[in-house]
Amino acid sequence: MKKFSIVIAGGGSTFTPGIVLMLLENLNQFPIQKLKLYDNDAARQSTIAEACKIILKEKAPGIEFLATTDPEAAFTDVDFVMAHIRVGKYAMRELDEKIPLKHGVFGQETCGPGGIAYGMRSIGGVLELIDYMEKYSPDAWMLNYSNPAAIVAEATRRLRPDSKVLNICDMPIGIENRMAQILGLKSRKEMKVRYYGLNHFGWWTDIRDQNGNDLIPKLKEHVRKHGYTVPKDDADASWSDTFLKARDVYALDPDTLPNTYLKYYFYPDYVFEHSNPEYTRANEVMEGREKFVFGECQKIIENQSTQGSKLHVDEHASYIVDLARAIAFNTQERMLLIVENQGAISNFDPTAMVEIPCIVGSNGPERIAIGEIPQFQKGLMEQQVSVEKLVVEAWITRSYQKLWQALTLSKTVPSAKVAKAILDDLIEANKDYWPKLHKEDVVVR
Numbered sequence: 475m476k477k478f479s480i481v482i483a484g485g486g487s488t489f490t491p492g493i494v495l496m497l498l499e500n501l502n503q504f505p506i507q508k509l510k511l512y513d514n515d516a517a518r519q520s521t522i523a524e525a526c527k528i529i530l531k532e533k534a535p536g537i538e539f540l541a542t543t544d545p546e547a548a549f550t551d552v553d554f555v556m557a558h559i560r561v562g563k564y565a566m567r568e569l570d571e572k573i574p575l576k577h578g579v580f581g582q583e584t585c586g587p588g589g590i591a592y593g594m595r596s597i598g599g600v601l602e603l604i605d606y607m608e609k610y611s612p613d614a615w616m617l618n619y620s621n622p623a624a625i626v627a628e629a630t631r632r633l634r635p636d637s638k639v640l641n642i643c644d645m646p647i648g649i650e651n652r653m654a655q656i657l658g659l660k661s662r663k664e665m666k667v668r669y670y671g672l673n674h675f676g677w678w679t680d681i682r683d684q685n686g687n688d689l690i691p692k693l694k695e696h697v698r699k700h701g702y703t704v705p706k707d708d709a710d711a712s713w714s715d716t717f718l719k720a721r722d723v724y725a726l727d728p729d730t731l732p733n734t735y736l737k738y739y740f741y742p743d744y745v746f747e748h749s750n751p752e753y754t755r756a757n758e759v760m761e762g763r764e765k766f767v768f769g770e771c772q773k774i775i776e777n778q779s780t781q782g783s784k785l786h787v788d789e790h791a792s793y794i795v796d797l798a799r800a801i802a803f804n805t806q807e808r809m810l811l812i813v814e815n816q817g818a819i820s821n822f823d824p825t826a827m828v829e830i831p832c833i834v835g836s837n838g839p840e841r842i843a844i845g846e847i848p849q850f851q852k853g854l855m856e857q858q859v860s861v862e863k864l865v866v867e868a869w870i871t872r873s874y875q876k877l878w879q880a881l882t883l884s885k886t887v888p889s890a891k892v893a894k895a896i897l898d899d900l901i902e903a904n905k906d907y908w909p910k911l912h913k914e915d916v917v918v919r
């Protein structure tokens with residue numbers, strides 16, 4: 475079997491060790507020649523890289539390994555770029571979450587004003603990775619899960635339409651794992667799903683087992699009472715709240731099963747009231763996942779061994795291997811991807827980046843037709859996709875006005891006045907990351 479070379483961009487990510495361990499678990503179906511880590515923060519990446527080097531030495535000494543901040547070394551001679559960068563890191567995520575709270579609006583990594591701010595930072599970073607890939611390995615594919623995926627995907631559609639980039643999100647997979655537990659199935663792969671929406675903004679309409687039996691009634695019964703909470707739930711406090719809140723999200727449209735992120739659009743007042751302006755998810759992640767991952771890597775380095783390490787395979791990231799295998803071996807796997815609509819949802823903007831099932835093979839994804847969607851979803855999606863398009867338009871044209879419109883249009887922001895106040899604070903906080911916006915034609919009365 476051919477062996478593949480991979481670069482993980484955002485090598486210093488908290489998710490890198492789990493993904494590396496997951497890749498090593500899957501070598502029999504996805505053999506690796508060379509594994510490289512690339513980051514623009516050498517110090518952050520080095521802890522993760524040193525630990526990964528020891529992991530590889532123990533588990534797969536045949537794989538060549540390199541960690542670098544040099545784009546040429548990183549992107550030369552690779553088949554896949556697995557991208558999960560966070561431009562501005564947790565320090566900026568914390569501001570994305572805390573600035574809107576000062577103005578009475580919740581702050582979140584990918585939704586509402588926080589997601590818009592992160593989008594304005596991410597676009598340039600992700601485009602840079604695509605350009606490195608195309609310069610040094612023109613035949614490679616990028617599997618991108620850098621957030622905010624909806625905005626990043628729209629930017630790639632606008633600015634790199636011919637690039638081999640696949641945008642993907644793990645939230646439906648996380649929820650489907652929970653559904654499988656609720657149903658008593660061994661794996662989410664025993665379910666065949668129909669789903670549509672935007673990234674972090676979608677609905678399941680049909681879920682069946684391999685024999686075609688409808689699994690939706692049993693799931694609805696559970697979600698109506700418990701959301702996506704499962705027995706022995708070990709999620710962080712904020713995620714537990716989100717999984718439970720799915721029952722209120724579900725209540726709004728009992729014909730479908732919702733993505734958890736819809737809570738930010740249907741219950742923004744609830745989310746705001748339950749936010750602590752001094753301690754947001756960024757703080758929870760910095761004290762939790764980041765401390766844990768970097769601490770465990772440090773221990774591996776000190777011991778020069780993984781013995782006793784609590785780092786574990788990120789099973790739920792196996793969708794990344796599935797996607798790479800679909801391209802590499804033409805598996806024709808059915809997967810949810812963020813792709814240009816092009817008529818798949820027949821009564822929706824053909825240029826919208828939508829999240830729908832696709833069949834993936836060597837030549838990329840083929841969309842599965844969804845047909846017409848109901849007025850409720852269509853209305854919500856038109857508003858949200860317009861926000862995402864306006865953010866990208868603002869980034870391209872450096873327009874203050876467009877970004878103000880994007881914030882005002884977001885269902886999560888109550889007025890143009892509040893949108894402007896948030897925007898002005900975000901501009902100040904993001905001055906090292908956002909393009910400079912032109913304000914000349916703004917008229918404020």
Ligand code: NAD
Nearest residue numbers: 484486487488489514515558559560561599619621643644
């Ligand atoms: P993290 O801050 O731990 O890691 C991100 C890394 O990216 C850092 O080491 C940082 O130095 C690096 N980086 C930032 N800008 C860069 C650039 N321009 N070039 C190269 N490297 C750069 O963050 P994390 O919490 O581990 O998350 C990583 C990313 O994965 C985030 O964007 C997160 O939202 C995303 N993510 C997406 C999904 C999904 O469903 N699509 C799931 C999980 C995580």
Ligand code: G6P
Nearest residue numbers: 583621643644645646648755759
């Ligand atoms: C889910 C989403 C990702 C998001 C992550 C946030 O997996 O699909 O897009 O980045 O949650 O997780 P965090 O633990 O960083 O808040």
Ligand code: MN
Nearest residue numbers: 623643644645
């Ligand atoms: Mn996601």
